[in-house]
Amino acid sequence: MLVIGRKPGEYVMLDDDIMVKVVKSEDGHLRLAIDAPKDVKITRGELYEDQNNERITK
Template sequence: MLVLTRRNGETIKIGDDIEITVISSKNDQVKIGIKAPKNIEVFRKELFDQIQTENEQASKDVSSLIDLLRKKDK
């Protein structure tokens, strides 16, 4: 993991297309702005993890349904 120190208003570049700017910091919270192309999805990690879990569950449900349909066809 790369660890950087930035002050309010300073920016970090990732590749050619992504910029992360420190908007403000107060106590133990940091407000950041992210500028990225529209085709790049940006999520908070906890939301991303939740989406992944729901997608995995949905694919299991579909797999179970397919198995059930195959049993019916026999």
């Protein structure tokens, strides 16, 4: 796992087509903007965990 610090307005690139940008940071809360091709599936962490837990219990 890569852990880096970014300030609002700064971003990281994943390959050449996915940008993750910090758009707001205050009081320990962070807002990210993700620019990715439409065919890239993006799922929030809590939903991803719920989906995986459902698969395991079925």
